[in-house]
Amino acid sequence: MQCLMRFARCYLCPILAVFTLLLSGCKSTQVQPKIEMRLLDNAPFKQHSVESQQSIFALDANIRATLERYLARHDGSNIKVADQLLQFLVENGDSSLSYMRGANLSATETFYDLNANCLSLSILAFSLSEHLGFKGQFQRVHIPEYWAQTKGYSLLTGHVNVVVTQTNISANKNSDHYEILYTRPARVIIDFDPNSRAQKFATSKISKDRITAMFYSNKGAMHMINKEMDLAYSYFRAAIEIDPFYSAAWGNLAVLFRINDHLPQAEALYQQALLINNENKTALGNLALLYELTDRQQQAKEIRAQLHALRKDNPYYQIALGDEAFANEDYQKALKHYRAANRLSGSLHEGYFGMAKVYYIQGELELSRAFLNRALNHANFNHDKKRYRNKLEWLSATARN
Secondary structure (H helix, E strand, O other): OOOOEEEEEOOOOOOOOOOEEEOOOOOOOOOOOOOOHHHHOOOOOOOOOOOOOHHHOOHHHHHHHHHHHHHEEEEOOOOOHHHHHHHHHHOOOOOEEOOOOOOOOOOOHHHHOEEHHHHHHHHHHHHHHHHOOOOEEEEEEEEEEEEEEOOOOOEEEEEEEEEEOOOOOEEEEOOOOOOOOOOOOOEEEEEOOHHHHHHHEEEEOOOHHHHHHHHHHHHHHHHHHHHOHHHHHHHHHHHHOOOOOOHHHHHHHHHHHHHHHOOHHHHHHHHHHHEEEEEEEEHHHHHHHHHHHHHOOOHHHHHHHHHHHHOOOOOOHHHHHHHHHHHHOOOOHHHHHHHHHHHHHHOHHHHHHHHHHHHHHHHHHHHHHHHHHHHHOOOOOHHHHHHHHHHHHHHHHHHHO
């Protein structure tokens, strides 16, 4: 994608109007690559302390007491309680559950403000499950590459969920007796994205340390977007230190060095990210941008051609290209990409919204209204639906005036 640098965020997670951050897990290779931790030395940034893994997953006393009071009114003796967790969250949070990609919160913070991303919601579900004596297992959900826009940055987002399993030995909290379960433990998948639940994407297990690294990397990305470079460095470094094989964190750190004009260090960090995971398209695309900036046009062109061939059938990629063309005021090109996205998948609201934007700019208000309605009809989350309804109301008021 021309001029896009990516960071990694929700993990998903997990990406700049000229960069992209990556938010997700990465594949591990059979032979673990060499990790050059020395690349973190002598960094031109001040390191700050960040929250510990324990504090990220901790539930405060009020949450624990509220959960136990809730379960006292329900059957909390078996795996069925996992099915009740989502209802518990909705009933006890201070607002209705709302999936927000940019909100990176600890378990306790997420409980009190349920407007969070899939990573934060999954951390909360994991901590609640563990508190109840169940085994929690994080999973990376292998969704197609998906880009979201935040403050002019293009964010490549991933997705995670949690599998909650009843252990073979369960304890009654009110007695000293243990029940030995000889049957196969029951399991429930807690997934906060209806698209993921419906489409049954492939999954792979990821560790608590990898989830923590994703959390740190997400927070680092948001600090970088807000031009808080020392904090961004601190979180990216924390991500690498807790999980040195998390390729996305190395790639995001490279972006930080790149935008602060430390190009040789950035290139070395990109190479480390790709050594860990040679399928990290985000790092590869950002390396192409660095090649362009350092007059290595042929190498950049080869990478871009390779990435385009891999992505051209991904509707989200076409939407991202459309958004880029729209930002550059090339409306015909934007329309071309939005139409391509809709041909590839007619169920994505973002493609219809892109067409509505173009038609509005071109003064085709009825077409704009028609595609806004299509976007509304295909939206899954309440915040997207509210946004489209507001735009339709505004459009109607504009037409009356």
